[in-house]
Amino acid sequence: MFVQQPIAILDSGVGGLTVAREVMRQLPREKIVYFGDTARAPYGPRDPKVVTRFTREIVDYLIQYRPKMIVIACNTATAFALEEIRAIVDIPVVGVIKPGARAALGRTITGCIGVIGTEGTINSGAYEHALLEISPNVHVISEACPLFVPLVEKGNFRSLQTYETIRSSIGHLRKFPMDSLILGCTHYPFLADVIQEVVGPDINLISSADETAREVSNILQDQGMLARGEVIPVHQFFCSGEPQMFKSIAQQWLGEQIELTPVVWQVPQIG
Amino acid sequence: MFVQQPIAILDSGVGGLTVAREVMRQLPREKIVYFGDTARAPYGPRDPKVVTRFTREIVDYLIQYRPKMIVIACNTATAFALEEIRAIVDIPVVGVIKPGARAALGRTITGCIGVIGTEGTINSGAYEHALLEISPNVHVISEACPLFVPLVEKGNFRSLQTYETIRSSIGHLRKFPMDSLILGCTHYPFLADVIQEVVGPDINLISSADETAREVSNILQDQGMLARGEVIPVHQFFCSGEPQMFKSIAQQWLGEQIELTPVVWQVPQIG
Incomplete structure (x- = not known):
């Protein structure tokens, strides 16, 4: 595990940005890779099995960025998928x-x-x-x-x-x-x-959001996994739906320009 | 590890009661064994090695009550002795x-x-x-x-x-x-x-105090170590100095009667 690896934050859409903003504020050295599954939001009315599958798909996507920790910044996904995600990855997984x-x-x-x-x-x-x-x-x-x-x-x-x-x-x-x-x-x-x-x-x-950022801070500090050095991290954002609305909300909420990559799911998204 | 075992909280004197009160409030099922080293307070002006020795002696004393966790509710002792205590016990040790x-x-x-x-x-x-x-x-x-x-x-x-x-x-x-x-x-x-x-x-x-109680709650909940059941725990208090002042401050701060056992250190306490 390399301490400069990013923290992966995922949500059904823009909600997890509330967690991302607090992580940025409380842990300014940490790089974030964020996934908002806006094409399939909201998760709230969906079947628990579908929510779990969607969460796994996002984790599979983000894992290519070699995160040192995963934050499931969505309450619905935390309620249904936290334990399963913990069982399949060997890095800390934090729910909300x-x-x-x-x-x-x-x-x-x-x-x-x-x-x-x-x-x-x-x-x-x-x-x-x-x-x-x-x-x-x-x-x-x-x-x-x-x-x-x-x-x-x-x-x-x-x-x-x-x-x-x-x-x-x-x-x-x-x-x-x-x-x-x-x-x-x-x-x-x-x-x-x-x-x-x-x-x-x-x-x-x-x-x-505030409390989860504190929990991320706890784990990173207690496990000696905090990022070091003076480099200002460049965060990366991904969303599965219409990018313009996501970008507009994200930039307004975070108060800075963001680098956004649209992602098109390759598999049928019924559920 | 049996979840009904107590949480050990130690301090140079009455200060750790601020942590104990928050643990009682946030975790009403948990039993506490508390040690206030009032005979040797304050720790602040003492040599780091002496503070570490004192902290070890208290841990040695409290360990007979088979705690599931130790809280070093004294900043001076945390600064000097936390790592050493972590190295010698096999239960979680929390500092402030x-x-x-x-x-x-x-x-x-x-x-x-x-x-x-x-x-x-x-x-x-x-x-x-x-x-x-x-x-x-x-x-x-x-x-x-x-x-x-x-x-x-x-x-x-x-x-x-x-x-x-x-x-x-x-x-x-x-x-x-x-x-x-x-x-x-x-x-x-x-x-x-x-x-x-x-x-x-x-x-x-x-x-x-507030934050440390939250950290205790984090660890117990995340590790499945929370006490269970409906039994109201009876806490135990120990102090090494004059018991009357300790008891008076403790009862005033905690808002309840306490069971206090005076402890006389058997070894010379110079340092």
């Missing part, structure tokens, strides 16, 4: 669910924690399991929000439609005594301002 | 310095980070090293505060003397553009209110 759960347990005072995510993530019960495994007394309120990812993939972060969609999806969560809300989908930090407005200013929004 | 450093990198916006700690910790350069290893562009301002630990060990958290000591020790840090200040000694969270008042409300105080 347990870091987010632990962060929420570190922040909550009332012990009442909300979780919003895709249907796949919420139905998997992965957050509830991760939370209750650690702390038997927390109360978890989960809500699937299938309409949020499409808003983000279209770059529609702050419109009236966005506000109305979010209000009608999670406005009722205000009636619970929760003090922390896990953004259990890496797309949701794009919508954080509106989500905060809808749930009220006193709720801690827990972004798995 | 790298978690604190990573938390600061996750919070800073300006990239200017302050660190306060004992002479031993500050002179070791351990925080500077941990920060710069990850992020070459941060600017680190360090200040040794030898007078703080004795204030805490005497239970003197908020007096005028405390305020004056803190103001004259770190008041000048306000002139730097730092936005985050690492409390690089587990005793300092006892003084957090006064420290915040002295450095101003806009500075993020980074407590290694």
